[in-house]
Amino acid sequence: ETGVTQSPTHLIKTRGQQVTLRCSSQSGHNTVSWYQQALGQGPQFIFQYYREEENGRGNFPPRFSGLQFPNYSSELNVNALELDDSALYLCASSPQPTVRNYGYTFGSGTRLTVV
């Protein structure tokens, strides 16, 4: 089975621009979560999608938005990029409703640098 795949692996954007990051969930996983990991920090929960709807959000402003598609893949969109948005963005998938038993599978991440 394939794992969680993210694209692109690296990205450089200018402050004020918009960016879209993509994630394909592991086969059989219908829930996708996004996390932001700043340098030297633990990942922070951004939001989660289940059945194409957002069903939980962390402490991130509305300029962070997302989508989930019928095949369970997902996008993270960030508008009006700020320097502090520079981070590793991680996607994780899980098989609801058994996520409590099996936890999450993470992708390799997208390294975003805002200059």
Next chain:
Amino acid sequence: KQEVTQIPAALSVPEGENLVLNCSFTDSAIYNLQWFRQDPGKGLTSLLLIQSSQREQTSGRLNASLDKSSGRSTLYIAASQPGDSATYLCAVMGSGGSNYKLTFGKGTLLTVNP
């Protein structure tokens, strides 16, 4: 609000040594606790997951314990090897909401010297 703390922040040991990494959390209302490994600039690899009803889990040279009532977990690594060098993160899945989000610690940076 759930907070997760990992001690120590960094650890350097000679090859072959047994070691313990510590994780503490403030809210005992959790479904599970998961230990991850992260190589520099890479994603997270799940090592062990302990259900809230369990006391420990083992995989190879790794053993993780959980004491939910005291809000503590330890990851024991036996006979450490240079290939074990990485950052180790623990994360708890809270049971207070419906989205099963993970709350992470900042990690322990482990260096195993040959």
